Amino acid sequence: MSMKMSELIAEIEVIAPRELEEEWDNCGMQINMGNDEISRVLVALEITKSIIAEATMKGVDFIITHHPLLFNKIDVVDNNDIIGNYVIDLIRAGISVYTAHTTFDEAFGGNNEYLAEIIGLTRVRRILNKKPYIKEQDLAHPVGRIGDFSEPITMDAVCRLVEKALKITGELRIVGDSNKIIRTVGLCTGAGGDMLTYAIKNGCDLFITGDVKHHEAQLARESGICLIDAGHYGTEYIFAANFADKLRKNIGSEIQILESEIVSNPFSNMI
Numbered sequence: 001m002s003m004k005m006s007e008l009i010a011e012i013e014v015i016a017p018r019e020l021e022e023e024w025d026n027c028g029m030q031i032n033m034g035n036d037e038i039s040r041v042l043v044a045l046e047i048t049k050s051i052i053a054e055a056t057m058k059g060v061d062f063i064i065t066h067h068p069l070l071f072n073k074i075d076v077v078d079n080n081d082i083i084g085n086y087v088i089d090l091i092r093a094g095i096s097v098y099t100a101h102t103t104f105d106e107a108f109g110g111n112n113e114y115l116a117e118i119i120g121l122t123r124v125r126r127i128l129n130k131k132p133y134i135k136e137q138d139l140a141h142p143v144g145r146i147g148d149f150s151e152p153i154t155m156d157a158v159c160r161l162v163e164k165a166l167k168i169t170g171e172l173r174i175v176g177d178s179n180k181i182i183r184t185v186g187l188c189t190g191a192g193g194d195m196l197t198y199a200i201k202n203g204c205d206l207f208i209t210g211d212v213k214h215h216e217a218q219l220a221r222e223s224g225i226c227l228i229d230a231g232h233y234g235t236e237y238i239f240a241a242n243f244a245d246k247l248r249k250n251i252g253s254e255i256q257i258l259e260s261e262i263v264s265n266p267f268s269n270m271i
Contacts, residue, residue, distance in 0.1 A: 002037040016100035044260035121147025144188035176226030189235040233265040
């Protein structure tokens with residue numbers, strides 16, 4: 001079983017259209033080994049040494065990641081540099097790499113919509129960039145989504161729900177009254193603290209994201225909006241299962257699509 005690389009990329013970009021890419025981002029091909037045919041694909045959050053080893057062991061010839069391997073410009077591929085070392089190992093193994101970063105964050109059914117779905121939000125919609133005297137069609141849409149619980153629940157109940165959905169018991173950082181009633185929720189997977197002000201302007205009762213900074217948390221507390229920091233990894237590792245499932249549905253059994261089994265979270269709760 002195999003398919004042409006060009007056909008695979010076309011299917012990937014149906015799921016995560018390139019026109020959704022943010023200007024600062026680097027989506028698309030990261031390493032192109034020029035393989036005419038692709039037979040086995042691994043979907044992973046990011047590239048690490050362990051994930052390269054996993055891909056090599058499983059005979060993978062193409063990796064799809066969420067986090068870009070090549071995010072900042074590099075002037076030299078150096079084996080003594082972590083990214084350079086990854087690139088060399090991947091080339092030696094004959095593995096091509098494609099990244100769907102902000103293209104999948106904003107995509108239909110992508111990271112943000114999938115998180116909204118698994119925590120049970122309804123009426124899911126974009127976060128609006130609310131500014132006075134500007135027509136809605138002229139507004140840039142911030143990254144993220146807003147949704148509502150069909151029945152309002154307490155902040156404490158939302159926390160338990162998020163822990164269960166993301167399988168991250170005891171790892172949430174929380175701002176706000178645990179008894180506050182929550183109906184409207186804003187969310188942005190990954191590092192979305194800078195989207196907090198949009199959630200406030202859109203009347204959200206709660207904002208869920210990761211990598212929240214001290215001053216962002218302080219802004220939430222002073223503004224009266226509840227906040228859940230479920231971690232960068234905690235809100236985005238769901239990429240692999242979600243993207244792999246969509247790709248399988250689109251291309252059937254033409255090629256083998258695997259989900260990485262590696263936990264690449266760099267943090268540990270152990271003291």
